């Protein structure tokens with residue numbers, strides 16, 4: 001199965017498996033070319049202001065699986081259920097689902113366990129999670145401390161699984177193992193594939209796995225137009241929905257970073273076809289995605305009719321948005337392929353994409369398909385992007401990049417990035433819910449958000465006038481945002 005081996009307890013981290021990098025500056029076309037064969041020479045950053053860890057991405061997926069519990073085998077400071085709780089509650093509301101609690105316990109590894117081992121404490125915590133929550137599955141997340149002392153999480157899971165009669169799924173997401181926090185997504189999917197997904201009892205020719213986050217449900221109404229049903233996984237799904245992933249006819253996702261590893265594994269192991277097209281962001285990519293989806297589900301004619309009808313339906317609002325946004329300059333700062341998605345929509349709206357920064361870059365994907373290489377698609381469909389960089393947040397770099405390039409609007413996904421844009425006086429749009437800006441309506445939705453942001457420019461000017469940035473004059477006046485990167 002290529003890079004995928006479900007017989008091992010943990011998945012190889014992205015850094016090695018698909019050549020993920022976190023530093024680069026140059027052009028998009030150069031990055032595409034150097035990425036073929038994983039030959040990008042990644043600059044070393046000699047100063048780092050902040051970072052994040054794989055466990056955060058693992059939490060994003062596991063905390064909001066309905067009916068499941070999570071045991072975090074770590075010191076207390078490693079887990080942060082509150083953030084996911086807030087995001088998850090918003091998700092349940094927009095999907096009309098009943099409110100849901102995060103069911104999590106930390107083993108609170110202390111100095112004593114780091115010396116004598118923490119397996120006994122882990123066993124107690126798993127039993128406590130079972131008693132308190134009556135869950136349908138328990139995820140056990142590792143951490144740096146658990147990994148360094150070498151606690152045998154697998155044995156605890158194997159020992160307790162028959163006793164509790166539910167899946168107990170070890171997730172190996174130790175922060176030190178990968179410089180890319182997105183490795184936490186792969187760690188969760190690897191655990192789900194090993195321990196939850198079942199051999200298909202039957203095949204459902206209308207069921208499509210859609211790998212997404214806890215956003216609104218834009219997919220069910222769209223799929224109904226084609227007689228399809230989405231299996232929306234992973235956050236807010238149930239353990240039963242995860243077990244049924246093998247019964248779907250095909251899989252698709254809202255970004256390659258999230259969905260390619262699991263989709264590839266489902267295709268290789270259970271014959272669940274991976275939809276080979278960029279995610280449905282922007283008119284042209286949505287057309288390609290609908291065609292690939294309809295080919296995989298045997299609905300080619302219905303797909304062509306739907307494309308024509310959707311183009312007609314959004315023709316007028318799209319025209320108006322293009323008139324207002326044409327020539328406006330956009331800068332994109334977001335996670336790997338989601339940044340490509342945002343850039344493609346911005347171009348669709350007639351905007352000039354004057355720069356993109358992605359939080360990491362995967363040189364290849366887990367699939368062999370060129371159709372999933374969205375950076376290549378972006379360059380081929382809309383031309384090169386001269387100012388293209390890869391940077392794992394780092395506000396000290398962002399401030400300089402934005403001040404230097406001066407876009408009209410900053411498109412982001414993450415809260416802390418939008419704040420940096422706001423502080424330097426740029427209309428900053430936070431497109432957090434990826435589902436809101438997906439499909440044909442998504443282009444209109446993002447266009448309207450951008451117009452709102454531009455109409456508030458006075459607010460951004462005021463914020464910038466009153467904010468004191470925590471950087472020295474030397475750094476702010478220095479021309480080069482990448483001064484601390486060396487090859």
Ligand code: SF4
Nearest residue numbers: 053055078143144175
């Ligand atoms: S797992 Fe490691 S990197 Fe992640 S929060 Fe804990 S100590 Fe930090």
